Each structure stands twice: as structure tokens, then as C-alpha cells.
Amino acid sequence: MGMLFLFIGTKRFDFAHVAGKTKKRKGQDATVKIPENTATVPYRPIFDRSTLLSQFKSKVILEVRRAFLDPYFKGILFTAICFLIMNEWAGDSVNGIKILPVTYRMLGSLTGSFDLFMLILIIFYSGQIIWKERELKADSIMDAHPVPNWIPMLSKLIALILIPGIMLFVLMLVGLCIQTWHGFYDYDIHLYFKRLFLLDWTGFILLCVLAFTVQTIVNNKYLGHFIIILYFLFGMFKGMLGFNHTLYFYGSGSGAMYSDMNGFSPYVSKVLWYKLYWGACAVLLAFLSNLFWKRGLVGDIRYRIQQAKIRVSPSIGYGILIFSILFLGSGGYIFYNTNILNDFYPPKHWEKQSADFEKAFKKYEGRPQPKITSVNCSVDLFPKEVRLEFSGTYILKNKHDVRIDTIYTAQKDWMYNEYDWGRPSELVFYDSTLGWKMYAFDPPIQPGDEFTLEFSGERKRKGFRNNGVDLLVVENGTMIQSSSLFPSFGYNGGRELSQKLVRKKYDLEERKKLPDHDDIKGNQNALLGDDADWVNFEAVMSTDLDQIAMAPGYLQKEWQEEDRRYFHYKMDDQIFNFFTFVSARYEVLKEQHNGISLEIYHHPKHTYNLETMMDAMKKSIDYYGSIYGPYPYRQCRILEFxxxxxxxxxxxxxxxxxxxxxxxxxxxPDDPENLDFPFWVTAHEMGHQWWPHQVSGGSVKGANFMSEGLSEYSAVSLLARERGDKQLRKFLKYELDQYLDGRAFDSKEPPIISTEGNEQYIVYNKAGHTLYAMSDIIGIDRFNRALGKFIDRYRYEHDPYPNIGQFISTLREETPEDLQYLITDTFEKITLYENKAKSANASENSDGTYTLDLKVEAKKVYSDSLGVQTTAKLADWLEIGVFGEEMKDGEKEEIPIYTEKVFITDSISTFEITLDKKPFKAGIDPLFKFVDRDSKDNLIKVSFESTKDNI
Ligand SMILES: [Zn+2]
Structure with a gap:
């Protein structure tokens, strides 16, 4: 389509493009001051400031007009508009998940693929504009005009700069049109302006100046293009060359992420300083362009340098001096921020650190360490000053049956101001580079001993870093996990390098996997770390007056003191040693549901999905409560960040x-093809209130599956109940596709029982898909009864933590004999089906019913972890189904009219089905309940033969 417009554009405006017309117009403009046709009349030209100004003005108008009337430009503009619209149209819905066209989403999708387009445009036009006269062979005439160099130079540069500006303006219009077309009227014009013009356009201007200067100096259009392309290649590979400092790369350093809650706040100062730095650099480049501006016949480089020297007037000299000072000054300030206030790291720094850390301290892995039993803390947030202070007391206990004489901790000096063990100890080792401390205890900590650790510290955003901005505390919407503040003990494998090739580079062996699901030692430690089992938790938080601060637990008290707001939270049950501290300017939606306070703390503008989320909370509490036991808390709060x-x-x-x-x-809500993402995510997170917040696995294989997988199952199961078959079908298909995509990229797929937790495609998608399908075949009541039984047996159990083996055996207890194979297939093997509809022929009977002859093919294969397949014996319960067609709101819609579970033992099976409604499509596994790499062939269109009754 774009090409079509380009073609039309080119044809349509071709006439206007002949050199003659442009020349004539140029001639007219140029004669404003110096009318050549009156040359015989005595005439004294006046050259003063006003002459220069009007010369400049007319030249700018001329250049801009010439650039924009260019037929190519119009073609490009049309192409761009079509490109933008098609781009948005194509990316509107990913897997049936649609995001509202809020302004930042529009900007993201529109600018994302547009950047490259702009770069090419700028490179192309920098050559086009500079070489215009020369290509028209009009340069000698133009150069003879009594105008200073800066007039043609600057007017051409301005025309070049305006091109991306216009494109961005068009992009904004397209964005606004798309929003309007979607019926979305919450336009953020200020955001369009900030992002497109303050951030993007200024970036493109820098590029324009660079491309322009290169064209001026090298004096060869194609060489000029080539040099700019080299500059991009440098940008792409600079990290590999060891140049990762933003000060080296022209135009870099001013990326900024927008958030509705927090605007661009964290990035403002960084962006301004980098814009000043590169802006000053660009002005210097422009001076260079002016000095080397080609005028008259081309001289060699020596002649041009000589010319440039002559051209340095006092005003140009002062200009160069001032902007050099600005450039160096702002560069110095950036360096102060990136390398002095913050640490600067060369590429691969962290990779090397991780390898060194592992080599040095892995030997301490698994050494008995005390466990935290209680956490009492305070976190004081100062959002305006982007800093926080924290302090806390741990109660620790030696839960092992051996004494402990050393506590190991990954720690650097800046992390804590106070770090006091409540018993005699001595710091006997400290590696300040890698951050590792060892405290010796004399007397040693005996089994059962309890003692305390008091700690305090402070964090503050210090200026900006080379790679971004510290977002630990933000102006509005801080969300901090306790693990990034509070002390932890022992060697933590989480820091280890995971990629095989990278590990090899540092002579590290392949990373050790989690122990098997029934490993005794592994099951002594919690899934979320070995620092603690379940703990008591209490926190006092404070924040600015206009914000609400939150931590897990019930609000005990709220008060104000010295213009600050305080909140005291306490949990009355034991919880994981894993907390979050949140603070923002919130609006609150609160509802009571069976004595439980349901609260959503949200950004005032984000009201679009609140009802769905609230509904999902209620439904989850009711439904999960009826299967897994009552929701154990008196409140549930969703906090936006x-x-x-x-x-x-x-x-x-x-x-x-x-x-x-x-x-x-x-x-x-009326479109079943639309996945209800807010409902699903809320339902999944609510599932976690049982899994793992009541039953958690240990630090072994399969434990993460019990947490994520069962939460995902809960969500799919609730969705099926609330949203019906159509949404379920869509959802199962989504989960199945995600799983199949995931396994295609994993060279070693483990069966569920051996998952480690990083296999997202299994612990989320396969879980959602396969556990639901399993519940459907075994019978949802039986399946849920097993889950209820499992949670009752192991609620808050630790030492040992329950494992997936116990989960599977609980499930087996509730599963009939003839379906036991399904449990083996699901958890212990990687099972795939190759199901296919072969033929479907129907005839209408005299009583208005239909008889359908359906022939289907089924095949089951087992795949090992390397993907090698073996055919399995088929004696499985599968499902066949028929869809009919119905008119709904003037559109044809497929609706299931028949589904039946069937026991299949042969690869080809035939069924004769009598139906009340006219069949449209029929086949095997119509709801995508089984893992099948090609689910498109599951259904086939029903063909109607001339029926027997008619004969
Ligand atoms: Zn989850």
C-alpha cells in the first residue's frame, strides 16, 4: 500500500520537480534585494544587519519549501503514515491480549519501528540538501551571491532539521487519530510533546548536524553516507570494542522511560545534562561546517584548511570558545555523576565478578547457618529526596543439630551503617572487591540458640549512572523488595553465571542443578532461600504526607509526625521471609467481601480495569476458598507500581x-476472542495466596512448579468457570502455543517433576494448559479434592518441606485406576499427541436431526529431554467434538454443540453421532486440551452428502 502511495506521489508531483521551476523560484527569491534586471540603473546595494536577516529569512524559506515540496518527501510522508497505521493495526493485539491505546503505548508502538526509517531519511536528506545546487550545476551562480557562508549553510541545516520534526508531528497526528478511532479520548498531549519533541526530535537534530557536517567536510555525497553508516556500526558494536561509556558516543545517554505514575522524573536531570553536552558538541560541529563550507571551485584539503583559518572571525572564535567550555564543562559534570558519584563498570565487569565470586566462595555453599524467625523493621521513605533509611532486628535461631561457629554473608561496606550481632563475634575475613564477610562466633552458636542481629542503612539516588538511573526509590511509586535491603546469610547461588558458554569462558563447570525433588537436604530449605522458614513480621513505614506507604500485614496504627505519614503493619500469622515496601500517591478502591477488606491502590487515572480486578479477587477468594480451604487473611490489597x-x-x-x-x-467483555488478562493475572496472583504462601516446596526440583503451576491452574480453572467454554478454548490455545514455542527454544526440556523453575514455558504455560486438561479428564471435583487434601496435609509444613512427589501421590489417591497413566504422562514424561480429523460426513434425518460420521486419527508420542521421540501405546481418554454455526449480532459464530470423552486405542477411530443441530465443523480435541504441535488439523469442515432419507 505504501509503495502504491509512493508511486502515485512520485507521478503526481513529477512536473513540479523539474529543475527549471525550482530555479525560477530561486531566482525570484534572490532578486528581492538585488534586482538583476535593473542592473543598468545606478544602484548601491546596502549590506547591514537587516539585509543579512532578510537574506537569511528568504533563504530559509526557500530551502524549507524546496525540501518539503520535493515529491520524494511527499511520497515518504505518505509511506510513513501508511507504515505507522499498518504497524499499529498489526501490533494491536498479541495473542488476543489487547492493551488500551494510552498515549505512552501509542508512542511505544509508533516510534519503535520508526527510528530506523528516520535515520535513513536524515542520512539521505543530508546529502540531498547540501548537494542540491551542485547537482543542478547552479552552485557557481549561488556561490557568487554576496551572502556570507553562514546563510546558505544554516538555512540548509534548518531545512534538514525540520524534516524529522515534521515526521514526528505527523506521527503525533496519526497517534491521536488512532486513539480517537479506538474511542479512547484520554489524550496526553503533553506526553506526545515531551517524548516526540523534547526527547526524540532533539536526538534527531543532533544526528542532522552530524550528518550535515560530515557531508560538508568530506565533500563527497556517498563517502559522507558511508561515514555516517560507520558511525552507526560503531554505536552497535562499541560495547564489544570496550567503549561503553556514554561520553564517547555522540547523541547517547538521554534515554528515558515514561511511567504514568512517575512521569519522566527520575531521568530529567540526566537527560538535560546529556542534551547540553551533545548540544554544545553539535554547535561546535556546525561551526566546523561553516568554516569548511564549500564555496566556489573545489580546492584541495590544504586550501580548505587555509580558507577555514581565514574564515575564523572574532565572533566565530568567541562562539567556538563558549561552546567548547560548555561541552567540556557538561562533560565533566556527566563524568562526575557516572564515575565519581556512582561506579562506572567496563563491559563484562559483572560477568567477571560473578565468576570470581563463585570461584572464591562456592566452597561455603550449604554450610549450616542460623535461620531468621522474626523480622521487626522500619523503612522511612523520602520520595522527594529519592532516598530511604531502614533499620531492623532479626531474631535468629540455630535450627540445625550442629553448632555454628562462622556466619558467611555477601556484603559490602556501604550496605549497612549498623550491623550488630547480639552475641560475641569478630569479623575475621572481608573481601571488599567481591563483597564477602565472615564473622566468627566464640562461643559458637549451639543448636537451639536464639540471638539477634540489628542492622540499619540508607540508600539514596546519587545523580545518574552511565547505564541509567537508580530506581530503588522513586518520586512516586517506590516498590522495594526486602531482599535488596536486608541482610542475608550463606553462599547464594543466585549470583552464579548460568549460560554454559559464558561459564566455560571462565573455566567454570556446568552449573549444578537443583537437587531432585525428594532430596533430604534440599527439602530442609525453603524455595525462596535458606535464610528462614516461616517468620513473624512487623514493620513501621513512613513516607511523604501525600503518599501511602505499605508493607505486608494489617495496619495497626496510622499517624502523622513532622509532616510525615507513618504506618504500622503487623502480620498475625507466620509468613515467608520476603516482603515488599511500597509508597505512592494512590487513589483507593475498597470493598468488603465476606468480612475481607479488598483494596486496590491505583494511579488516579488508571481506573479502566478496577472492576475486573476486584471481581477476580472476590471470585478467587470464594472459589479457591471452597477447594483449598478459606482465604487465611482479613484483607487483600493490590498495589500499583x-x-x-x-x-x-x-x-x-x-x-x-x-x-x-x-x-x-x-x-x-462481549468478545470471547479477547483474553481477559486483568482477570487472569489477578486470579493467578490470588492463587499464590495458597501456593506457596500456605504450602511451599523446598529448594528442590518441582518446587517452583507447585507454586507457579498450581497458581496458574487455579487461574485457568476459575476463568473456565466464570467465562465459559469459548474463553477457555482461547485460553488453552494460548497456553498451549506458549508452551510449544518455549519448548522449541529449549534444547533440554525436562518433565514437570524435574523442572527447576526457570522454564517459564513449563511452570506457567504447560501447567495452565495441562493441569486444567487433566482436571477435566479426571473430573474437576476429584482433582480439586486432591489439591485440597494436599494443602491440608502440608499447610505451613517445613523441615522437610513438601515436594512434588507427595503432590503426585496425593493426586494418584483420587484418580481412578484407568486414568493413572495420565498422571505418569503429565508429570514424569513429556507427552505429545498427534491428533487429526480425517473426515466428517453428515446427513439430515427426516425428524430434523443430523447423523454425523466422524473419522479421527490419534497418536501419542513420548519425547525425551533431548527431543528424541518414541511412539507410545495408545489407550487414552481423548475428546471428540462438533461445532455448529449461529448468527450473533449479524455475524456467524462457531458454538460447540457436542463434546464427548472417548476411550481410544486405535490410531484411526470412527464415530457415528446423532445431533440436534446442524454441524459445521467436527473433529478430535476441539478445545485444545491435549498437547498437539499441530492443533489446526483437529477440526474439519462437515460435508453433507445427499442423504439416504431423500432417496
Ligand atoms: Zn506467579
């Missing part, structure tokens, strides 16, 4: 939820 991270995470009765997922989703 900025989109610097896009996940939701469950803490007991407290669920931080990114603004990027759930809050700005576009769900059409």
Missing part, C-alpha cells in the same frame, strides 16, 4: 502489580 518492571507478585495479602499489566488492558 510504575512500569519500570512489568510483573505482578504475590506477598501475603499484598500484591504489587505493575501499571504495564492489568491496569491498562483493553478487554471487551
Amino acid at each position: 510504575p512500569r519500570y518492571a512489568s510483573f505482578a507478585q504475590s506477598f501475603p495479602n499484598t500484591i504489587p502489580f505493575s501499571e504495564a499489566i492489568g491496569f491498562i488492558m483493553d478487554v471487551d
Whole structure:
């Protein structure tokens, strides 16, 4: 389509492009001051400031007009508009998940693929504009005009700069049109302006100046293009060459992520300083362009340097001096921020650190360490000053049956101001580079001994870093996990390098996997770390007056003191040693549900999906409560945080939820093809309130599956119940596709029982898909009864923690004999089906019913972890189904009219089915309940033969 417009554009405006016309116009403009046709009349030209100004003005108008009337430019503009629209149209819905066209989402999708387009445009036009006269062979005439160099130079540069400006303006119009077209009227014009013109355009201007200067100096159009391309290649590979400092790369350093909650706040100072630095650099380049501006016949480089020297007037000299000072001064300030206030790391620094750390301290892994039993802390946030102070007391206990004489801890000096063990100890080792401390205890800590650790510390955003900005505390919407503040003990493998090739580079053996699910030692430590089992938790938080601060637990007291707001939270049950501290300017939606206070703390503008989320909380509490036992808390709170991270995470009765997922989703309740993402994510997070917040696995294989997988099962199961078959079908297909995509990229797929937790495609997607399908075949009541039994047996159990083996055996207890194979297939093997509809012929009977002859093919294969397949014996319960067609709102819609579970033992099976409604499609596994790499062939269109009754 774009090409079509380009073609039309080129044809249509071709006439206007002939050199003659442009020349004539140029001639007219140029004669304003110096009318050549009156040359015989005595005439004294006046050259003063006003002459220069009007010369400049007319030249700018001329250049801009010439650039924009260029037929190519119009073609490009049309192409761009079509490109933008098609881009948005194509990316509107990913896997049936739609996001509202809020302004930042529009900007993201529109600018994302547009940048390259702009770069090519600028490179192309820098040559085009500079070489215009020369290509028209009009340069000698133009150069003879009595105008100073800077007039043609600057007017051409301005025309070049305006090109990306216009493109961005068009992009903004397209964005506004798309928003309007979607019926979305919450336009953020200020955001369009900030992002497109303050951030993007200024970036493109820098590029324009660079491309322009290169063209001026090298004096060869194609060489000029080539040099700019080299500059991009340098940008792409500079990290590999060891140049990762932003000061080296022209135009870099001013990326900024927008969040509705927090605007661009964290990045403002960084962006301004970098813009000043590179802006000053660009002005210097422009001076260079002016000095080397080609005028008259081309001289060699020596002649041009000589010319440039002559051209340095006092005003140019002062200009160069001032902007050099600005350039060096702002560069110095940036260096102060990136290398002095903050640490600067060359590429691969962290990789090497991780390898060194592992080599030095892995030997201490698994040494008995005391466990935390209670956490009492205070976190004082100062959002305006982007800093926080924290302090806390741990109660620790030696839960092992051996004495402990050394505590190991990954720690650097800046982390804590205070770090006092409540018993005699001595710091006997400290590696300040890698951050490792060893405390010796004399007398040693005896089994059962309890003691305390008091700690305090401070964090503050210090200026900006080379690679970004510290987002630990933000102006609005801080979300901190306790693990990034509070002390932890022993060697933590989480820091180890995971990629095989990278590990090899540092002579590290392949990373040791988690122990098997029934490993005794592994099951002594919790899934979320070996620092603690379940703990008591209490926190006092404070924040600025206009914000609400939150931590897990029930609010005991709220008060104000010295213009600050204080909140005291306490949990009355034991919880994981894993907390979150949140503070933002919130609006609150509160509802009571069976004595439970349901609360959503959200950004005032993000009201789009609140009802769905609230509904999902209620339904989860009711449904999960009826299967897994009552919801154990008196409250549940969803807390929105900025989109610097896009996940939701469950803490007991407290669920931080990114603004990027759930809050700005576009769900059409009447469109079953539309996945109800906010409902699903909320339901998943609610599932975590049982798994693992009541039953958690240990530090072994399969434990993460019990947490994520069972939460995902809970969500799919609730979705099926609330949203019906159509949504379920869509959802199972989504989960299945995600799983199949995931396994295609994993060279070693483990069966569920051996998952470690990083296999997202299994612990989420396969779980959602396969556990639901399993519950459907075994019978949802039986399946849920097994889950209820499992949770009752192991609630808050630790030492040992329950494992997936116990989960599987509980499930087996509830599963009939003829379906036991399904449990083996699901958890212990990687099972795939190759199901296919072969033929479907129907005839209408005289009583208005239909008889359908359906022939299907089924095949089951087992895949080993390397993907080698073996055919399995088929004696399985599968499902066949028939869809009919119905008119709904003037559109044809497929609706299931028949589904039946069937026991299949042969590869080809035939069924004769009598139906009340006219069949449209029929086949095997119509709801995508079985793992099948090609699910498109599951259904086939029903063909109607001339029926027997008619004969
Ligand atoms: Zn989860």
C-alpha cells in the first residue's frame, strides 16, 4: 500500500520537480534585494544587519519549501503514515491480549519501528540538501551571491532539521487519530510533546548536524553516507570494542522511560545534562561546517584548511570558545555523576565478578547457618529526596543439630551503617572487591540458640549512572523488595553465571542443578532461600504526607509526625521471609467481601480495569476458598507500581502489580476472542495466596512448579468457570502455543517433576494448559479434592518441606485406576499427541436431526529431554467434538454443540453421532486440551452428502 502511495506521489508531483521551476523560484527569491534586471540603473546595494536577516529569512524559506515540496518527501510522508497505521493495526493485539491505546503505548508502538526509517531519511536528506545546487550545476551562480557562508549553510541545516520534526508531528497526528478511532479520548498531549519533541526530535537534530557536517567536510555525497553508516556500526558494536561509556558516543545517554505514575522524573536531570553536552558538541560541529563550507571551485584539503583559518572571525572564535567550555564543562559534570558519584563498570565487569565470586566462595555453599524467625523493621521513605533509611532486628535461631561457629554473608561496606550481632563475634575475613564477610562466633552458636542481629542503612539516588538511573526509590511509586535491603546469610547461588558458554569462558563447570525433588537436604530449605522458614513480621513505614506507604500485614496504627505519614503493619500469622515496601500517591478502591477488606491502590487515572480486578479477587477468594480451604487473611490489597518492571507478585495479602499489566488492558467483555488478562493475572496472583504462601516446596526440583503451576491452574480453572467454554478454548490455545514455542527454544526440556523453575514455558504455560486438561479428564471435583487434601496435609509444613512427589501421590489417591497413566504422562514424561480429523460426513434425518460420521486419527508420542521421540501405546481418554454455526449480532459464530470423552486405542477411530443441530465443523480435541504441535488439523469442515432419507 505504501509503495502504491509512493508511486502515485512520485507521478503526481513529477512536473513540479523539474529543475527549471525550482530555479525560477530561486531566482525570484534572490532578486528581492538585488534586482538583476535593473542592473543598468545606478544602484548601491546596502549590506547591514537587516539585509543579512532578510537574506537569511528568504533563504530559509526557500530551502524549507524546496525540501518539503520535493515529491520524494511527499511520497515518504505518505509511506510513513501508511507504515505507522499498518504497524499499529498489526501490533494491536498479541495473542488476543489487547492493551488500551494510552498515549505512552501509542508512542511505544509508533516510534519503535520508526527510528530506523528516520535515520535513513536524515542520512539521505543530508546529502540531498547540501548537494542540491551542485547537482543542478547552479552552485557557481549561488556561490557568487554576496551572502556570507553562514546563510546558505544554516538555512540548509534548518531545512534538514525540520524534516524529522515534521515526521514526528505527523506521527503525533496519526497517534491521536488512532486513539480517537479506538474511542479512547484520554489524550496526553503533553506526553506526545515531551517524548516526540523534547526527547526524540532533539536526538534527531543532533544526528542532522552530524550528518550535515560530515557531508560538508568530506565533500563527497556517498563517502559522507558511508561515514555516517560507520558511525552507526560503531554505536552497535562499541560495547564489544570496550567503549561503553556514554561520553564517547555522540547523541547517547538521554534515554528515558515514561511511567504514568512517575512521569519522566527520575531521568530529567540526566537527560538535560546529556542534551547540553551533545548540544554544545553539535554547535561546535556546525561551526566546523561553516568554516569548511564549500564555496566556489573545489580546492584541495590544504586550501580548505587555509580558507577555514581565514574564515575564523572574532565572533566565530568567541562562539567556538563558549561552546567548547560548555561541552567540556557538561562533560565533566556527566563524568562526575557516572564515575565519581556512582561506579562506572567496563563491559563484562559483572560477568567477571560473578565468576570470581563463585570461584572464591562456592566452597561455603550449604554450610549450616542460623535461620531468621522474626523480622521487626522500619523503612522511612523520602520520595522527594529519592532516598530511604531502614533499620531492623532479626531474631535468629540455630535450627540445625550442629553448632555454628562462622556466619558467611555477601556484603559490602556501604550496605549497612549498623550491623550488630547480639552475641560475641569478630569479623575475621572481608573481601571488599567481591563483597564477602565472615564473622566468627566464640562461643559458637549451639543448636537451639536464639540471638539477634540489628542492622540499619540508607540508600539514596546519587545523580545518574552511565547505564541509567537508580530506581530503588522513586518520586512516586517506590516498590522495594526486602531482599535488596536486608541482610542475608550463606553462599547464594543466585549470583552464579548460568549460560554454559559464558561459564566455560571462565573455566567454570556446568552449573549444578537443583537437587531432585525428594532430596533430604534440599527439602530442609525453603524455595525462596535458606535464610528462614516461616517468620513473624512487623514493620513501621513512613513516607511523604501525600503518599501511602505499605508493607505486608494489617495496619495497626496510622499517624502523622513532622509532616510525615507513618504506618504500622503487623502480620498475625507466620509468613515467608520476603516482603515488599511500597509508597505512592494512590487513589483507593475498597470493598468488603465476606468480612475481607479488598483494596486496590491505583494511579488516579488508571481506573479502566478496577472492576475486573476486584471481581477476580472476590471470585478467587470464594472459589479457591471452597477447594483449598478459606482465604487465611482479613484483607487483600493490590498495589500499583510504575512500569519500570512489568510483573505482578504475590506477598501475603499484598500484591504489587505493575501499571504495564492489568491496569491498562483493553478487554471487551462481549468478545470471547479477547483474553481477559486483568482477570487472569489477578486470579493467578490470588492463587499464590495458597501456593506457596500456605504450602511451599523446598529448594528442590518441582518446587517452583507447585507454586507457579498450581497458581496458574487455579487461574485457568476459575476463568473456565466464570467465562465459559469459548474463553477457555482461547485460553488453552494460548497456553498451549506458549508452551510449544518455549519448548522449541529449549534444547533440554525436562518433565514437570524435574523442572527447576526457570522454564517459564513449563511452570506457567504447560501447567495452565495441562493441569486444567487433566482436571477435566479426571473430573474437576476429584482433582480439586486432591489439591485440597494436599494443602491440608502440608499447610505451613517445613523441615522437610513438601515436594512434588507427595503432590503426585496425593493426586494418584483420587484418580481412578484407568486414568493413572495420565498422571505418569503429565508429570514424569513429556507427552505429545498427534491428533487429526480425517473426515466428517453428515446427513439430515427426516425428524430434523443430523447423523454425523466422524473419522479421527490419534497418536501419542513420548519425547525425551533431548527431543528424541518414541511412539507410545495408545489407550487414552481423548475428546471428540462438533461445532455448529449461529448468527450473533449479524455475524456467524462457531458454538460447540457436542463434546464427548472417548476411550481410544486405535490410531484411526470412527464415530457415528446423532445431533440436534446442524454441524459445521467436527473433529478430535476441539478445545485444545491435549498437547498437539499441530492443533489446526483437529477440526474439519462437515460435508453433507445427499442423504439416504431423500432417496
Ligand atoms: Zn506467579
